[in-house]
Each structure stands twice: as structure tokens, then as C-alpha cells.
Amino acid sequence: MQNDDIEFINCANVLKAIETDLNQPSRAQIAKYLGLSRTAVSMVVKKLIAANLVTELEIEKSGRGRPGTPLALDGSYWHAIGAAYSLRLWTFCVVNLNGQPILTHKEHVETTDQDETVEVLIRGLRHVESKVDKPLLPGYGIGPPGLIDPKTGTVFRADDMGWIKELPLKRLVEEATGKKAFIINRYRANGVAELTFGGHDLTKNIMYIGVGTGIAGSVYFEGTLLNSTKYRFGHMVIDPHGPLCGCGQYGCLQAMASEKALLSYAHAKMEEDPTFLASYADQPITAKLLIDLAEQGDVHAQSCLSHIASALGIAILTIANVIAPDEVVIGGPIGEASTFLVDEIRKAAYDHLLDWQVKALTISKGSQGDYGSVLGAAAFLLEQKMELLLGEGCPTIS
Template identity: 35%
Template sequence: MKENAVAQSPFPLSEGEYTTVVLKAIENRVAESRASLARHLGLSRTTASTIVSRLIRLNLLKEKNLLREGRGRPGILLDLDESVWRAVGAEYHSGSWSFVETDLKGSIVRTMSVKVADRAPDSFLNSLVQGLSIFKKEVSGELLPAFGIGVPGLVDCDRGLIIRADDLGWQNILVSEYVEKRLKSKALLINRNRGAGLAEARFGGGRAAHQLVYIGIGTGISAAFIIDGALIHGSSFGTGEIGHITINKTGPLCACGKRGCLHVYSSGTAIARMVTAALNEGRESLLRFTMEEQQSISGEDVCMAANEGDSLALDSLREASRQLGLAIANIITISNPDKVIIGGPIGSIDSPLIGYLREEAERWAMPHAFSAVKIERSTLGESVGALGGACLVLDHKLSLAAKVRKK
């Protein structure tokens, strides 16, 4: 019955520009009381006050303890109210859908995972809708009336369309339309790596960053550029496809048809291939056992082995880091970010890779740019992609997709 109530009355926030600006300012911790909001946003205390009471009435903000600092009457600390509103995000990853339910602060309230029968687009869409319709029934608060969905491949966010997903051989899948028709609720589509980048920008290590680069390393490599909280899409949603920059004009053939892409040197696929080749040549390694057990090796396996000191694994990561580290260095030189977050299935494992990448980046990046940047590992865990979907919902429903600068 809660669902019905929400479905009938979509989220009621559209009154005046300043309402969302105030919400942003609280989320970005630019201000913490009604009076400091007024100062930082150039509003009168009265207006800040009325907007805040409206936001409290909508269960978006709440009052916390008093702020005893300075001379006069203490202000009342304001914070996002995490008790009522819920965002639902989904991510497709290696044959499964992951779902998360989050509160306004990005804390994960509940998760669910669903295996997809096969790799056909039909099963993919079907499982998504089934999963969502089961998942949303158990939402523990008021559901923001939209679903954010992270998928692999090139995504047209406006039309909710997967333009192309080379790994899976998919083309032109109208995901949002499919979901919206069946669930009667807005569906917001995004590339899963870009989604993960958004999640890092809002809830992870990129909170304080104004110029964030997120680099996702899994079977492929791609990046998200997030400036002041807003994801850069590019003219045809291709911004961030760093896996297919050309490293070596005469290098090995890539799945994309070109030669010597970064993808063939540094992706999880590339790392696994390197190790497999070395094992076939008879090199000794812990990974030989893994190979015998699983018949195949993944980039993740190599990272684990590297953590146990396996020399083949360490060499392979070092090798992969040479090209990727140089690419990151050049990205730093070009875009001058204040933070680079290394994530994705491979990038988020605590392994020597991050150290190697830092070394290479420092060696090759322009010093002025390098000295402004921190390179860190993602810390949001497995559900980043789905959390990214939830971010989209928060942005869309609360217009939160920007960072407020102090003063």
C-alpha cells in the first residue's frame, strides 16, 4: 500500500530553485545550520529557515544536536534524513543482476542478487524486471519513483538504450522503455563504470573532489570524468572510453578491430592471458593450481596470487601497470584532476597494482598536475555499480547532481 501511495503521488520536490540548492549544501557539508546556510548561499536567515522546514516536512532533512561553537545561541545541526526515502539501483555484472536499496546518505539498506539464465538480451531484460518487481516490494521506506540501472557497454542515457556492448555481442537494446512499460516507473540507464564513478563522487573517496577521474578495471577498462558532481557524457555518451586509446599502432589486435588498444595490455582479460601464456610456457606459479581447478584464470585470481607473493602474478601486474600507468599519467596531465579512484573488479582488490600505478603515474605525469592529485583505491565494495544506479535516482528526483562550492 505504501507503493501505491508513492506511485500515485510522485516525489513532490520542484518548488523553487533554492530548495535543491539548500539540500545540496547540506549534503556537501558546505553548511550545517540554518544561519550558515543563509551565509553560504547568500540568502536571508528567514528564507533558509522556511526552506529547511519544508525539507524537514518532506523527510529530506532532520535536526540533530546543537552546535556549541563561538559565542551566541547555538545553531541546530542539520543533516540528510536517512530514515524515510529509499533509492533502488541495479547493476548487471558477469551474468547476474545486483540490486541495492539505499537511503539518502548512500548507506546500503538491503541487497539482492539474481542469476541470469543465459546471455541473451531477452533473459537479461526479463531478469531485470522480475528482480526489480520483487525487490521493490520489500522497500523499507518511501520509494523514490525511479530505478537506476548500470549496464556494460556504450549507453545512450537520454533514450535508455544500450547502443553496443561488444563483450556480449549486444546492440540497440531499449532497456528503459522495457522497464518503464512493465513497472510503470521511470528507468534511468547508465554505463556501469560511469555509475560506479558517480557513487564514488557522492558517497566514496571522491566526496571532496571537484575534478574526479574514476578508472574501472575489469574484463575491460573505462573511465568516468566527474566535474563538480556532474558526470561528463560527451557528445554521444562516449566520454571515458580509455580502454580503446591506441598505445601501440602495431600492437596486437583488439576486440574492437583496432590494434594496440590499452585494453589488450592492461585489462583483466589481458592480465589473465599473459599469465595463461606463461603457464603454458612452463613457468612456475601458485596460479598453476588455480588453473587446474577452474580450467581458466581471471584477473582477480592474479591479484590474489600477487598478494601471496607469487612472482608470476607480480610480474604480470607490473607489466599491465606500465601501459595503464602511463595512460593514467597522461590523463592526469591532460585533465588535472584532484582525485583518481581506481576501481572495478580488478582495481578495487587490495593488491600491489595500485602501488605500481602510482609509481608509473608519478614518473610520467606533468609534475604540476601530479602534485594536485591523489590516487586511491575504490572502497565502496561490490555494490558500487548498483549504488551508482541509486545515485542516478537521487540526482534525478532531488536534483542533487552538483557540488556547491563554499562561499
Template identity: 30%
Template structure:
């Protein structure tokens, strides 16, 4: 039978489990609930049970399973040691070794944002490029740096934490970032940040905007209104894209990647958003960085599973 591998993406609510070919194609995928009770002590056992049942049901020989990769929502060292994982209730322990002992196959683990970046590099928006920066614009702003086809994890597992680059001018900073700082990129470039900027526009200015008529504003509302020509909404997008483009120019001055891949829920705004970000990036980027390519992520919620599988194949 052909060799296969498992790609596991552990989130605070569900664990996504994928079975992939060596070429990175899905053979199967499903989700199980993340049981975070009792400091998340059941999570790895539940994953192992689910995979063992799958293997038994399908009549798969475990000798054909090359290994399992796993993305976890927190800082993690190359050897699989989780440093802290508040969402799961996990303290410090080697999650890769523990799952490997349960499954009897090699396991590698990485930070979920980094692993998703690796997925996009292998099979998604960054396919064909060894050096890539990925930005995930969701509730927060995550990031992943891939150089030479491998994750840059950093000595504390904090490489690619680009949502916490301190870049926002005091006049555009609203409240405190989740990390405790002020002026983090995440405060303006995440879905949450876009909504905050839009609410400030509605509540603190007389700028005409269709957003004023909405009972509740979402990031999608803002981007849709901007695309439809609403100047007020566009000013919010320009501010968000301005800071993001400037931060990306700084990131490129550090690692000079071939391509920047933009993912996360906010990236559903598509090429319109890419154009806005690129318009801010280009004038602020060092001349040798101006031909950096931009692309949309293509794997969506599958990126973590694909990247996790890649991790164990490296």
C-alpha cells in the same frame, strides 16, 4: 519515516537491487535473475515487481521513496536513453522513463562503469574527492570519470571508455580486442590480458617461472607469483602496470583529477599493484600531475548500487 532510495545495478546475469538511506548506507540488498530472453523485455518489469513487493512487505509508503537510480551495461544518454545494450538484448529506448512509469518514482540511469565510479566517489575509495578517475580491472578494463561530483558521460555515452585507449606496442599485442581494434589497454591490463601475457611468457620464452607448472593460469596466479618474488611473473605485472600507468598519465593530462581509484577483481592484488602502477605513472606524468593520489576501490560489487542511488539524489 526517513526518506530512502533504490540503487539498481543491471548485469547480464543478475540484477543487484539495493535500498539505501539518503546518506548512502544500505538498509537492504538482494539480487534477482536478469531475464534476457525476448530482447530483455521482462527485465524492468521484474525489477519493478521486486521493489513493489519489498515496499509492500515492509509497509513502506512510496511517498518516502525519493527515487531509483540504475546502472546499465552499455552506452546511455543523460536522459536515460539506452543506445545499445547487447548483454541485455536491449535496443534504443528510454529505460529510465519506462522504470519510472512502472514504479511511480523518479528514475535516473547511467552506464554501469560510470555509476560504479560515482559510487566509489560518494562512499568508497574516492570519498571526499569531487574529481576522480576510476579504473575497473576485471574481465575487461572499464572506467569512469567524475568531475565536480558528477559523471562525465560524453556525447555518445562513451566517456571513460579507457580500456579502449590505443596504447599497446605491436610486439605486446596479442590478437584482436573485443572492440575490433588492436593495441587497446584492455588487451594487457585486464585479467584476460594478464593471462595472455603470462601464457606468452610460458610458451614463447625460456624464462624460469613457477607459472610454467600450473595446469591453467589465472590473473591471480600471476599476481601472487609476482608478489612471492617470481621474476617471470613480475615481468608480466610490470608490463601490464607499465601500460596502465602510461595510460593513466595521459588521462590525467586531459582531466587532472585529485585521485585515481583502482577497482575490479585484479585490484584484489592491493597495494602491491598500486605501487607498480604508480611507479609507471610518475615518470611519464606531466610534473603538475605527479601528486595525483592513488587508492583502491572499497565497495566491491556494491559500487554500482551505491552509485545508482547517488545518481537519483543529484
């Protein structure tokens, strides 16, 4: 099927109705919901069942008449591989069609060199694939660091990795494996996981902010990810007189609120004031140490987190006045680890919003943990299942 023909569109709409919009609907319920004829829906469902995307459930008899057969996503057949990078580590997972993980694997990367990073990624993909005896979608969902062109799958820079040369990741993976690669920034992948598995109201507009060695944002309108390079949340200028960012600008959000900014502020305060974190002067000051101390009530560590919270609050304030999201979720390795940080971000944003904006905006902490990015990368691949199995160039299923 062509991806833009009416047959493909009907298949996609029926699958979405079964997967997310309706609860175990019958063919008649789908027809009514989508405004299609029962005959058209029945033909589409036949194709989806033949493609092992949909299954029929047992009929529960109640009252008179023959009830329609309930339909659900078939989570037993197809599986998907996801991969995501963080702290010189590629994490891999295999999930079923419902997003439930059945296997995880990790591969260490010795350096931040682009060639080695790709080499370890491809090695890990092959290893995981060899361990799975289930049918796999013919593609991979991959969450690298950096700014990514969603059309070409090219990482055109990753300042926190020192990558200023373009990395054609999609092309390299596809040439090495013969399968399609779908590339999404690692923190945006975490956002996909949060929206897919975090129990959020998908009818609302949600902004996800991942905070770690870098900063990236995802925008969702009514559950749909805006996958574009036209916004670079981490490089929103917060203070034009602020610190120099790796991108060449001054005062970017990433330069003022990432892990590097947090540690730079802590070290600067320690140099200014010998009593600042004096009990920990003989050990490495890490983001984890500062977060743990802040959660325990250490005022010095809390001041460090409050410093980056101020910049994040200003960023949210700007977003709130432009796209007015219903919810902002703070995630990533730092965001998810610190309740104190999220509380401070909330205060920093709410202090400058109007009363009605405060009532309309929820700021919450992400919930996906260490495997959020890789689960999100796999979920990003699952979103492409129609294209991979029934799209242009795929075998015709009748």
C-alpha cells in the same frame, strides 16, 4: 515546479547546502552562504520539510539568545532502489536517503542474452520493491555494462558482453514498471559510490577507473560527475599496433588491460615457457588466481599484472596531461582486489610524469568492494531526488 525555474533552482541549492556543503546549518546560515534572503530560504525549507527531504534537529542551547534551528537531510523517510550487473549476476539494494543499505538481493542470469538480462533485471526490481515497506523514490538507478547514452538510457554497445545491437534499457524498464529509470555504466556507478562514500575531498578533480571484464572511467570536477558519452575511456588507443578490441579498433585500453587481456597474456606466456605458472597448469587460470598469487609474491603472476599496469599507466599519463586530475582512483573487480596492480600502475604513470606532476597527482585503490556498483547506482538515483519529488510533473508541495 519546472526544473529550470528559479524556485526549483533555489530548492536544489538549499538542499545541497544542507546535504553536503554545510554541517547542520540553520536557515540564517544557509541564507548567508547562498546569498538569499532569510524569507526565501524559510519558504524553501518549508517545501523540503513537507517533501520529507529535510528535518529539523533539536536545538542545543549555548550562551545568550535563541540559536537557529539546525537542519539535516531526512534519512528516515524516502528510500531508493539500485541495481548493477556483473558476471551474469544482477545485484540489487535498497538504501535510505543517506545511502545506508537496508536490503540486498541477487539474481543470476543464465546467459549474456540481452532479453534475458533485461527480464531478470525487471524481475529483481519487482521482487525487491515487494520486500520494502518504506516510501520509495519513484525511480530506479541501474548500472549495466557497456557504453550508454545518458539522455536516452540506451546501451549502444557492450563489447565484453558481445552486445553490438543497441539495448534501449531505460525505455524497457520504464514501460515494464511505470517508473523512471536512470542508467549509468556499472563501473562509473562504482565511481559514484567511491566519491559519495569513500571519504575523498570533493573539492578536487578526481578520475575513477574501473577495471574488470571491461574498462570505464568517470571524471569528477569538484565533486560533479561529467555524465557524457563524449569520452570513452576504455577505448582510448594505447597502441595502434596492439590487439584487436571488440569495438573494431586495435590497441584500445580495454583490449590491453581488461580481464581478457590479463588472461590472454598469462596463457600466451604459458605457451611460450613451460615453466611459467607451471604449478597451476592443471587448473583454470583466472584473474582471481593471478591476483592472489601476485599478492603472495609469485613473480610470474606479478609479471602478468605488470603487463596490464603498463597500459593503464600510459592512459593515466595521457589524462594527467589533458585534464590534470588531483587524484586517480583504481577500482572495479580487478582494481580493488590488487594492491600490487595499483602499485605497478602508479610506477608506470609516475615514470613518465614530470616531478611537479607526480607531486600533484595521487593514485589510489578503490574501497567500495563487491557492492560498490549497486550502491553507486542507488546513489545515482538519490542525486535525482529533487527532480523526482519536486520537478516538472510532480505534485505541488506548499
